[in-house]
Amino acid sequence: MTQSHDPSAPFRHALIDVHSNYRGQRLAHEPPDELVSEQVTLRVWRPHVTRSLFFLFIVLIIGTIGTIVGIIGAFAGAADRLNGDSAGAGNFFTGIYYLLLFIQLLVIAGWIVAICMPIKEPIAEYGLLVEGRAPAAAVSYAWIVNTIRARQAPFRTDFVKVKGNAVLTLANGRDEGMAVVRPVGNDLFLGWSMWRSRSTLVLIGHLFRDMFNSIGTGRTLSMEIKTSATRSLRELIHSVTREGVQAAILQPPIPEDAARAQLDQLRDVAEPQTGYVAGHPTGAQPAHYQQPQAQTGQVRPPYQQQPPG
Structure with missing residues:
Protein backbone atom coordinates (compact mmCIF):
# COMPACT_ATOMS: atom_id res chain seq x y z
CA MET A 1 0.00 0.00 0.00
CA THR A 2 1.54 3.29 -1.06
CA GLN A 3 1.50 6.30 1.22
CA SER A 4 1.09 9.87 0.01
CA HIS A 5 4.35 11.78 -0.03
CA ASP A 6 4.43 14.68 2.43
CA PRO A 7 6.95 17.27 1.20
CA SER A 8 7.00 18.96 4.59
CA ALA A 9 7.88 15.79 6.52
CA PRO A 10 11.71 16.23 6.45
CA PHE A 11 11.43 19.81 7.65
CA ARG A 12 8.93 18.95 10.38
CA HIS A 13 11.10 16.10 11.62
CA ALA A 14 14.17 18.35 11.64
CA LEU A 15 12.21 21.00 13.55
CA ILE A 16 11.13 18.47 16.17
CA ASP A 17 14.76 17.36 16.53
CA VAL A 18 15.90 20.96 17.04
CA HIS A 19 13.45 21.53 19.90
CA SER A 20 14.17 18.10 21.39
CA ASN A 21 17.90 18.78 21.44
CA TYR A 22 17.32 22.13 23.13
CA ARG A 23 15.11 20.57 25.78
CA GLY A 24 17.71 17.85 26.29
CA GLN A 25 20.28 20.53 27.13
CA ARG A 26 17.96 22.11 29.71
CA LEU A 27 17.41 19.09 31.96
CA ALA A 28 19.65 20.32 34.78
CA HIS A 29 18.64 23.15 37.09
CA GLU A 30 20.42 26.49 36.84
CA PRO A 31 21.27 29.29 39.29
CA PRO A 32 18.74 32.16 39.32
CA ASP A 33 19.26 34.73 36.60
CA GLU A 34 19.31 38.13 38.27
CA LEU A 35 18.77 39.89 34.94
CA VAL A 36 15.39 38.23 34.38
CA SER A 37 13.91 39.37 37.68
CA GLU A 38 12.90 42.98 38.31
CA GLN A 39 14.81 42.86 41.57
CA VAL A 40 17.14 45.83 41.98
CA THR A 41 20.78 44.72 42.08
CA LEU A 42 24.14 46.50 41.95
CA ARG A 43 24.47 45.54 38.29
CA VAL A 44 21.16 47.26 37.52
CA TRP A 45 22.10 50.32 39.55
CA ARG A 46 25.40 50.88 37.74
CA PRO A 47 24.18 52.85 34.65
CA HIS A 48 21.78 54.93 36.76
CA VAL A 49 24.52 55.85 39.24
CA THR A 50 26.93 56.60 36.37
CA ARG A 51 24.42 58.97 34.78
CA SER A 52 23.76 60.78 38.06
CA LEU A 53 27.50 61.02 38.81
CA PHE A 54 28.01 62.67 35.42
CA PHE A 55 25.57 65.45 36.30
CA LEU A 56 27.00 65.69 39.83
CA PHE A 57 30.50 66.10 38.40
CA ILE A 58 29.34 68.97 36.16
CA VAL A 59 27.53 70.64 39.08
CA LEU A 60 30.64 70.38 41.26
CA ILE A 61 32.90 71.79 38.53
CA ILE A 62 30.58 74.72 37.86
CA GLY A 63 30.05 75.22 41.61
CA THR A 64 33.79 75.29 42.24
CA ILE A 65 34.39 77.80 39.47
CA GLY A 66 31.43 79.85 40.68
CA THR A 67 32.77 79.88 44.23
CA ILE A 68 36.18 81.09 43.05
CA VAL A 69 34.56 83.76 40.86
CA GLY A 70 32.32 84.80 43.76
CA ILE A 71 35.29 85.21 46.10
CA ILE A 72 37.21 87.21 43.51
CA GLY A 73 34.10 89.30 42.86
CA ALA A 74 33.70 90.01 46.58
CA PHE A 75 37.28 91.25 46.89
CA ALA A 76 36.97 93.23 43.65
CA GLY A 77 33.70 94.78 44.86
CA ALA A 78 35.28 95.79 48.15
CA ALA A 79 38.19 97.38 46.28
CA ASP A 80 35.76 99.24 44.00
CA ARG A 81 33.89 100.62 46.98
CA LEU A 82 37.11 101.83 48.57
CA ASN A 83 38.09 103.53 45.31
CA GLY A 84 34.59 104.88 44.73
CA ASP A 85 34.38 103.12 41.35
CA SER A 86 30.78 102.02 40.63
CA ALA A 87 31.61 100.29 37.31
CA GLY A 88 34.72 98.38 38.29
CA ALA A 89 35.74 94.74 38.04
CA GLY A 90 33.45 93.77 40.93
CA ASN A 91 30.32 94.07 38.80
CA PHE A 92 31.93 92.00 36.05
CA PHE A 93 32.75 89.11 38.38
CA THR A 94 29.31 89.36 39.96
CA GLY A 95 27.72 88.97 36.52
CA ILE A 96 29.91 85.94 35.77
CA TYR A 97 28.93 84.45 39.15
CA TYR A 98 25.19 84.74 38.45
CA LEU A 99 25.71 83.32 34.94
CA LEU A 100 27.46 80.27 36.39
CA LEU A 101 24.69 79.93 38.98
CA PHE A 102 22.09 79.94 36.19
CA ILE A 103 24.04 77.29 34.26
CA GLN A 104 24.26 75.21 37.41
CA LEU A 105 20.48 75.39 37.85
CA LEU A 106 20.05 74.28 34.23
CA VAL A 107 22.30 71.27 34.87
CA ILE A 108 20.29 70.35 37.96
CA ALA A 109 17.08 70.64 35.93
CA GLY A 110 18.65 68.40 33.28
CA TRP A 111 19.52 65.84 35.97
CA ILE A 112 15.92 65.85 37.22
CA VAL A 113 14.71 65.20 33.67
CA ALA A 114 17.35 62.49 33.23
CA ILE A 115 16.27 60.49 36.28
CA CYS A 116 12.76 60.40 34.81
CA MET A 117 14.00 58.94 31.51
CA PRO A 118 14.26 55.14 31.22
Whole structure:
Protein backbone atom coordinates (compact mmCIF):
# COMPACT_ATOMS: atom_id res chain seq x y z
CA MET A 1 0.00 0.00 0.00
CA THR A 2 1.54 3.29 -1.06
CA GLN A 3 1.50 6.30 1.22
CA SER A 4 1.09 9.87 0.01
CA HIS A 5 4.35 11.78 -0.03
CA ASP A 6 4.43 14.68 2.43
CA PRO A 7 6.95 17.27 1.20
CA SER A 8 7.00 18.96 4.59
CA ALA A 9 7.88 15.79 6.52
CA PRO A 10 11.71 16.23 6.45
CA PHE A 11 11.43 19.81 7.65
CA ARG A 12 8.93 18.95 10.38
CA HIS A 13 11.10 16.10 11.62
CA ALA A 14 14.17 18.35 11.64
CA LEU A 15 12.21 21.00 13.55
CA ILE A 16 11.13 18.47 16.17
CA ASP A 17 14.76 17.36 16.53
CA VAL A 18 15.90 20.96 17.04
CA HIS A 19 13.45 21.53 19.90
CA SER A 20 14.17 18.10 21.39
CA ASN A 21 17.90 18.78 21.44
CA TYR A 22 17.32 22.13 23.13
CA ARG A 23 15.11 20.57 25.78
CA GLY A 24 17.71 17.85 26.29
CA GLN A 25 20.28 20.53 27.13
CA ARG A 26 17.96 22.11 29.71
CA LEU A 27 17.41 19.09 31.96
CA ALA A 28 19.65 20.32 34.78
CA HIS A 29 18.64 23.15 37.09
CA GLU A 30 20.42 26.49 36.84
CA PRO A 31 21.27 29.29 39.29
CA PRO A 32 18.74 32.16 39.32
CA ASP A 33 19.26 34.73 36.60
CA GLU A 34 19.31 38.13 38.27
CA LEU A 35 18.77 39.89 34.94
CA VAL A 36 15.39 38.23 34.38
CA SER A 37 13.91 39.37 37.68
CA GLU A 38 12.90 42.98 38.31
CA GLN A 39 14.81 42.86 41.57
CA VAL A 40 17.14 45.83 41.98
CA THR A 41 20.78 44.72 42.08
CA LEU A 42 24.14 46.50 41.95
CA ARG A 43 24.47 45.54 38.29
CA VAL A 44 21.16 47.26 37.52
CA TRP A 45 22.10 50.32 39.55
CA ARG A 46 25.40 50.88 37.74
CA PRO A 47 24.18 52.85 34.65
CA HIS A 48 21.78 54.93 36.76
CA VAL A 49 24.52 55.85 39.24
CA THR A 50 26.93 56.60 36.37
CA ARG A 51 24.42 58.97 34.78
CA SER A 52 23.76 60.78 38.06
CA LEU A 53 27.50 61.02 38.81
CA PHE A 54 28.01 62.67 35.42
CA PHE A 55 25.57 65.45 36.30
CA LEU A 56 27.00 65.69 39.83
CA PHE A 57 30.50 66.10 38.40
CA ILE A 58 29.34 68.97 36.16
CA VAL A 59 27.53 70.64 39.08
CA LEU A 60 30.64 70.38 41.26
CA ILE A 61 32.90 71.79 38.53
CA ILE A 62 30.58 74.72 37.86
CA GLY A 63 30.05 75.22 41.61
CA THR A 64 33.79 75.29 42.24
CA ILE A 65 34.39 77.80 39.47
CA GLY A 66 31.43 79.85 40.68
CA THR A 67 32.77 79.88 44.23
CA ILE A 68 36.18 81.09 43.05
CA VAL A 69 34.56 83.76 40.86
CA GLY A 70 32.32 84.80 43.76
CA ILE A 71 35.29 85.21 46.10
CA ILE A 72 37.21 87.21 43.51
CA GLY A 73 34.10 89.30 42.86
CA ALA A 74 33.70 90.01 46.58
CA PHE A 75 37.28 91.25 46.89
CA ALA A 76 36.97 93.23 43.65
CA GLY A 77 33.70 94.78 44.86
CA ALA A 78 35.28 95.79 48.15
CA ALA A 79 38.19 97.38 46.28
CA ASP A 80 35.76 99.24 44.00
CA ARG A 81 33.89 100.62 46.98
CA LEU A 82 37.11 101.83 48.57
CA ASN A 83 38.09 103.53 45.31
CA GLY A 84 34.59 104.88 44.73
CA ASP A 85 34.38 103.12 41.35
CA SER A 86 30.78 102.02 40.63
CA ALA A 87 31.61 100.29 37.31
CA GLY A 88 34.72 98.38 38.29
CA ALA A 89 35.74 94.74 38.04
CA GLY A 90 33.45 93.77 40.93
CA ASN A 91 30.32 94.07 38.80
CA PHE A 92 31.93 92.00 36.05
CA PHE A 93 32.75 89.11 38.38
CA THR A 94 29.31 89.36 39.96
CA GLY A 95 27.72 88.97 36.52
CA ILE A 96 29.91 85.94 35.77
CA TYR A 97 28.93 84.45 39.15
CA TYR A 98 25.19 84.74 38.45
CA LEU A 99 25.71 83.32 34.94
CA LEU A 100 27.46 80.27 36.39
CA LEU A 101 24.69 79.93 38.98
CA PHE A 102 22.09 79.94 36.19
CA ILE A 103 24.04 77.29 34.26
CA GLN A 104 24.26 75.21 37.41
CA LEU A 105 20.48 75.39 37.85
CA LEU A 106 20.05 74.28 34.23
CA VAL A 107 22.30 71.27 34.87
CA ILE A 108 20.29 70.35 37.96
CA ALA A 109 17.08 70.64 35.93
CA GLY A 110 18.65 68.40 33.28
CA TRP A 111 19.52 65.84 35.97
CA ILE A 112 15.92 65.85 37.22
CA VAL A 113 14.71 65.20 33.67
CA ALA A 114 17.35 62.49 33.23
CA ILE A 115 16.27 60.49 36.28
CA CYS A 116 12.76 60.40 34.81
CA MET A 117 14.00 58.94 31.51
CA PRO A 118 14.26 55.14 31.22
CA ILE A 119 17.53 53.28 30.79
CA LYS A 120 17.72 50.07 28.78
CA GLU A 121 18.64 47.07 30.95
CA PRO A 122 19.84 44.10 28.84
CA ILE A 123 18.32 40.76 29.88
CA ALA A 124 19.54 38.23 27.32
CA GLU A 125 20.55 37.89 23.68
CA TYR A 126 21.33 35.30 21.03
CA GLY A 127 22.70 35.40 17.51
CA LEU A 128 23.70 32.96 14.78
CA LEU A 129 25.15 33.39 11.30
CA VAL A 130 23.94 30.84 8.74
CA GLU A 131 26.58 30.69 6.03
CA GLY A 132 25.46 31.11 2.43
CA ARG A 133 21.74 31.36 3.19
CA ALA A 134 21.03 35.05 2.56
CA PRO A 135 18.43 34.19 -0.14
CA ALA A 136 16.37 32.41 2.54
CA ALA A 137 15.75 35.60 4.55
CA ALA A 138 12.14 36.06 3.41
CA VAL A 139 11.16 32.43 3.99
CA SER A 140 12.90 32.37 7.38
CA TYR A 141 11.11 35.49 8.58
CA ALA A 142 7.77 34.29 7.19
CA TRP A 143 8.16 31.07 9.14
CA ILE A 144 8.92 33.03 12.33
CA VAL A 145 5.77 35.11 11.79
CA ASN A 146 3.58 32.06 11.23
CA THR A 147 5.13 30.32 14.23
CA ILE A 148 4.56 33.23 16.62
CA ARG A 149 0.94 33.41 15.50
CA ALA A 150 0.50 29.69 16.01
CA ARG A 151 1.80 29.95 19.58
CA GLN A 152 -1.03 32.37 20.53
CA ALA A 153 1.18 33.88 23.25
CA PRO A 154 -0.46 36.71 25.26
CA PHE A 155 2.28 39.23 24.50
CA ARG A 156 2.18 42.40 22.43
CA THR A 157 3.50 41.41 19.03
CA ASP A 158 4.37 43.45 15.96
CA PHE A 159 6.07 42.85 12.62
CA VAL A 160 8.12 45.76 11.28
CA LYS A 161 11.10 46.82 9.21
CA VAL A 162 14.01 48.64 10.82
CA LYS A 163 16.44 50.13 8.29
CA GLY A 164 15.20 47.61 5.75
CA ASN A 165 15.63 44.59 8.05
CA ALA A 166 12.71 42.36 9.04
CA VAL A 167 12.09 42.49 12.79
CA LEU A 168 9.66 40.78 15.15
CA THR A 169 8.95 42.69 18.36
CA LEU A 170 7.44 41.27 21.53
CA ALA A 171 6.61 43.10 24.74
CA ASN A 172 5.19 42.36 28.17
CA GLY A 173 4.97 45.48 30.29
CA ARG A 174 8.47 46.91 30.68
CA ASP A 175 10.01 43.76 29.21
CA GLU A 176 10.68 44.00 25.49
CA GLY A 177 12.33 41.75 22.94
CA MET A 178 13.08 41.65 19.25
CA ALA A 179 14.12 39.01 16.73
CA VAL A 180 15.86 40.16 13.56
CA VAL A 181 16.48 38.42 10.24
CA ARG A 182 19.01 40.21 8.05
CA PRO A 183 21.28 39.21 5.18
CA VAL A 184 24.99 39.82 5.74
CA GLY A 185 26.56 39.51 2.32
CA ASN A 186 25.86 35.95 1.21
CA ASP A 187 25.17 34.84 4.78
CA LEU A 188 22.05 35.19 6.90
CA PHE A 189 22.05 36.46 10.48
CA LEU A 190 19.25 35.54 12.86
CA GLY A 191 19.28 36.79 16.40
CA TRP A 192 17.26 38.20 19.23
CA SER A 193 17.77 40.47 22.19
CA MET A 194 15.65 41.22 25.23
CA TRP A 195 15.72 44.15 27.61
CA ARG A 196 13.80 46.06 30.26
CA SER A 197 13.43 49.85 30.46
CA ARG A 198 13.23 51.61 33.84
CA SER A 199 13.91 55.16 34.93
CA THR A 200 15.89 56.00 38.05
CA LEU A 201 12.71 57.05 39.86
CA VAL A 202 11.04 53.72 39.02
CA LEU A 203 14.19 51.90 40.14
CA ILE A 204 14.09 53.69 43.50
CA GLY A 205 10.44 52.68 43.87
CA HIS A 206 11.29 49.07 43.04
CA LEU A 207 14.10 49.17 45.60
CA PHE A 208 11.62 50.04 48.36
CA ARG A 209 9.22 47.43 46.97
CA ASP A 210 11.90 44.76 47.25
CA MET A 211 12.60 45.81 50.84
CA PHE A 212 8.99 45.18 51.89
CA ASN A 213 8.26 42.19 49.65
CA SER A 214 9.44 39.75 52.29
CA ILE A 215 6.67 40.86 54.67
CA GLY A 216 3.95 38.86 52.94
CA THR A 217 4.22 35.55 51.13
CA GLY A 218 1.58 36.64 48.64
CA ARG A 219 3.71 39.52 47.40
CA THR A 220 6.73 37.26 46.99
CA LEU A 221 4.73 34.74 44.98
CA SER A 222 3.30 37.54 42.84
CA MET A 223 6.82 38.70 41.99
CA GLU A 224 7.84 35.14 41.09
CA ILE A 225 4.84 34.80 38.77
CA LYS A 226 5.81 38.08 37.10
CA THR A 227 9.37 36.83 36.72
CA SER A 228 8.11 33.60 35.16
CA ALA A 229 6.31 35.70 32.53
CA THR A 230 9.64 37.33 31.67
CA ARG A 231 11.29 33.92 31.41
CA SER A 232 8.51 32.64 29.17
CA LEU A 233 8.91 35.66 26.90
CA ARG A 234 12.64 34.97 26.66
CA GLU A 235 12.09 31.30 25.86
CA LEU A 236 9.40 32.16 23.29
CA ILE A 237 11.71 34.51 21.39
CA HIS A 238 14.48 31.94 21.48
CA SER A 239 12.13 29.18 20.32
CA VAL A 240 10.77 31.02 17.28
CA THR A 241 14.29 32.13 16.36
CA ARG A 242 15.45 28.51 16.44
CA GLU A 243 12.64 27.69 14.03
CA GLY A 244 13.71 30.58 11.82
CA VAL A 245 17.26 29.23 11.77
CA GLN A 246 16.00 25.80 10.78
CA ALA A 247 13.79 27.33 8.06
CA ALA A 248 16.89 29.06 6.68
CA ILE A 249 18.95 25.86 6.69
CA LEU A 250 16.31 23.44 5.43
CA GLN A 251 13.78 25.55 3.54
CA PRO A 252 10.19 24.51 4.26
CA PRO A 253 7.91 23.96 1.25
CA ILE A 254 6.23 27.36 1.34
CA PRO A 255 6.02 29.68 -1.69
CA GLU A 256 9.05 31.94 -1.73
CA ASP A 257 7.25 34.57 -3.79
CA ALA A 258 4.49 34.76 -1.17
CA ALA A 259 7.08 35.11 1.59
CA ARG A 260 8.82 37.93 -0.29
CA ALA A 261 5.50 39.66 -0.92
CA GLN A 262 4.74 39.55 2.80
CA LEU A 263 8.19 40.90 3.57
CA ASP A 264 7.66 43.82 1.18
CA GLN A 265 4.38 44.67 2.94
CA LEU A 266 6.01 45.12 6.33
CA ARG A 267 5.50 48.61 7.69
CA ASP A 268 8.43 50.74 8.76
CA VAL A 269 8.93 50.99 12.50
CA ALA A 270 8.26 54.76 12.33
CA GLU A 271 4.75 54.20 10.95
CA PRO A 272 1.67 53.72 13.19
CA GLN A 273 1.72 50.45 15.07
CA THR A 274 -0.55 47.50 14.27
CA GLY A 275 0.29 45.06 17.03
CA TYR A 276 -1.01 41.58 17.76
CA VAL A 277 -2.13 39.99 21.00
CA ALA A 278 -2.66 36.23 20.87
CA GLY A 279 -2.70 36.40 17.08
CA HIS A 280 -5.36 39.12 16.78
CA PRO A 281 -4.77 42.77 15.78
CA THR A 282 -4.79 45.29 18.63
CA GLY A 283 -4.65 48.45 16.52
CA ALA A 284 -7.35 50.10 14.48
CA GLN A 285 -5.47 49.63 11.23
CA PRO A 286 -5.53 46.30 9.41
CA ALA A 287 -2.46 44.11 9.62
CA HIS A 288 -0.14 43.82 6.67
CA TYR A 289 0.26 40.07 7.01
CA GLN A 290 -2.39 37.73 5.80
CA GLN A 291 -3.56 35.01 8.13
CA PRO A 292 -1.45 31.87 7.70
CA GLN A 293 -4.51 29.77 6.81
CA ALA A 294 -5.13 31.92 3.73
CA GLN A 295 -1.67 31.41 2.23
CA THR A 296 -1.53 28.94 -0.63
CA GLY A 297 0.79 26.03 0.02
CA GLN A 298 1.40 27.17 3.60
CA VAL A 299 3.14 24.60 5.76
CA ARG A 300 2.18 24.90 9.39
CA PRO A 301 4.53 24.29 12.31
CA PRO A 302 4.30 20.78 13.82
CA TYR A 303 2.00 21.87 16.64
CA GLN A 304 -0.45 23.26 14.04
CA GLN A 305 -0.72 20.03 12.11
CA GLN A 306 -4.18 18.56 11.92
CA PRO A 307 -4.44 14.99 13.20
CA PRO A 308 -4.81 12.42 10.42
CA GLY A 309 -8.39 11.56 9.63
